[in-house]
Amino acid sequence: MIKGLRFSILTSIATAAIAAIPALSWALPLSPGDRIRISVPADDAIPETYRFSGIYEVNLDGTLQVPFLEPMPAAGLEVAQVQQQLTESLVSGGLFQPQFLQVTAQVVDWGPVQVTVAGAAFEPGRILVTDQTPSESAPREIVIEEAENEPFIISGEYPVGRYLTAVLRRAGGLTPKADIENIRLIRGDEEKVVDLSGVLSGEPVEDVPLIAGDQIVVPELPQIQPELVRPSQVTPSAIAIFLSNQTDPGSGGGNGDVTQVAYGSRFSQAVVAAQCAGGTRSTNANRRVTLIQTNRSTGQTEVFDRKVEDLLRNSNDTEINPYLMPEDSIVCYDSAVTNTSGVLDFIGNILNPFRTLRSIFFD
DSSP states (O other), X not given: XXXXXXXXXXXXXXXXXXXXXXXXXXXSOBOTTOEEEEEOGGGGGSOGGGOOOEEEEOOTTSEEOOTTXXXXXXXXXXXXXXXXXXXXXXXXXXXXXXXXXXXXXXXXXXXXXXEEEEESBSSOEEEEEOOSOTTTOOXXXXXXXXXXXXXXXXXXXXXXXXXXXXXXXXXXXXXXXXXXTOEEEEETTEEEEEXXXXXXXXXXXXXXXXXXXXXXXXXXXXXXXXXXXXXBTTBOSEEEEEEEEOOSSGGGSOEEEEEEEETTOBHHHHHHHTTOSOSOHHHXXXXXXXXXXXXXXXXXXXXXXXXXXHHHHTTTOTTTSOBOXXXXXXXXXXXXXXXXXXXXXXXXXXXXXXXXXXXXXTO
């Protein structure tokens, strides 16, 4: 009877405490799978089976199950808010006197969370945030010595992978047309617009931590923003491109290679990397190169065909010399002079076979 009455009182108190807490927090909210350590030193005086101290995991439905209390919402709340509602419930339920009660809550493990990214990102879709790599995710440990009990370890880790900028990088980074000032973050029925333009200028930004189920929508502008085409906290640091150069004298490298270049590199820089430029002006000045770009979202392919000399002399013109995007392809072609020279050389070998034999046996 007493147990049932106590349960009813605690339920009503927990409901009131939850109502007093904001529905949406943008600090360090909890997600399903997160584990927190609750410590109530005052419960040492009660039997072990009735103690509240222990490690609790946020359930898949976003609630926290504490003995003698109904499941209380935890997902989306800060640890301090969970600690507050637990304290109020224990005191108001008559289980502890406020002067003898001190409740502490601390995250000991951040679980993986799944969010979605849509819009102007190179690899939009569902992102599973598992935070750091195993070598980086070892929790910091603090050993606390107690007078009579065994030492225990409080551990935790900073969830850098849960922040908005980190998730955008996981989605391949923002495209040059991303509206970086109006990124939409949708959490349940709430929506927030985040301005991340400060990551490009060095000004402070609100890097929002995410919880499971968050949706990120990056609006797309009609024009390319050159300031976004460089390595940053929300763009790629390097991209992979494909190089094909079967020409002479550049046949020594770039034959079907996948090459990493800094994000922000241009068509002309890839041409130099593929050894498509340079050599004798009379034979190589009219050499041509082709850039093939495919839009991953639409599947449409755009082809840029340029003379090497024109490309190098107009390298500041974005229309002639566009920025490279992930998985672009570069193809080099010999000039007409080089091709004619090759044909004449082939005919000469046929008409004068002794020259070919001499090159085989004496060179």
